[in-house]
Amino acid sequence: MKKLSLTAAIALTLCTAAQAETERQHGAHEHGAAKLLIAQEGEHVEVILETPAYNVIGFEHMPSTDEQLEVAHHARHELSEEGLKLVQLSKSAKCELEAVEIESEIMDYVRAHFHDEEHGHEHEEHGDHEAHADHEDHDDHDHDHEGSVHSEIHVHWAFHCDNVAKLKDVDVKLFEAFPNFADIDVEYLVGDSSGMAEANPKQTKVKF
Numbered sequence: 001m002k003k004l005s006l007t008a009a010i011a012l013t014l015c016t017a018a019q020a021e022t023e024r025q026h027g028a029h030e031h032g033a034a035k036l037l038i039a040q041e042g043e044h045v046e047v048i049l050e051t052p053a054y055n056v057i058g059f060e061h062m063p064s065t066d067e068q069l070e071v072a073h074h075a076r077h078e079l080s081e082e083g084l085k086l087v088q089l090s091k092s093a094k095c096e097l098e099a100v101e102i103e104s105e106i107m108d109y110v111r112a113h114f115h116d117e118e119h120g121h122e123h124e125e126h127g128d129h130e131a132h133a134d135h136e137d138h139d140d141h142d143h144d145h146e147g148s149v150h151s152e153i154h155v156h157w158a159f160h161c162d163n164v165a166k167l168k169d170v171d172v173k174l175f176e177a178f179p180n181f182a183d184i185d186v187e188y189l190v191g192d193s194s195g196m197a198e199a200n201p202k203q204t205k206v207k208f
Helices: 006-026 053-057 066-081 105-126 128-145
Strands: 033-041 044-052 087-089 095-103 152-161 169-172 183-190 193-199 205-207
Touching: 044 053, 044 087, 053 066, 053 152, 066 095, 066 105, 087 152, 169 183, 193 205
Parallel strands: 033 183
Antiparallel strands: 033 044, 044 152, 087 169, 095 152, 169 205, 183 193
């Protein structure tokens, strides 16, 4: 997937000063709070979510139980496959999700875990000793990260909009999918319109 576009990078730069002030007042890592950046370049729209892992999965360490693994696995699936539902751009703009990129140590670990689990039976002939050693490696990895308290998840959705001139708003449905979200600062650069607004469970729609 391509890296952050020039338009999105410029938008992020323009918002840095205002965001820095917000972080000084509330702290850079606040449970319940998150940032959503929306930048349009031609027919392409990029949406970037920056959030504490807690808002998405309810914890901020490597999964240490089967239940936590399942929670994180489900969340990763939602973020990867349901971008159009989580971040609803104006229907009349006719946008389609083109690509998704998730940056998170926790999500990388979960992806690797379930990938290994799916293909584990192919390697059973290597014996219990190797499996035990691999398990110990995973355990060490878990212990290395168990104490992490400021784990972030960054999600980058790339959309293509057939009628981008009709892109007038976004309905943030992350609150429904992940109830730990309390407020999301939405920063946007769409057409000639740019600004910041706050979305929350009672007011999910932001107009550009």
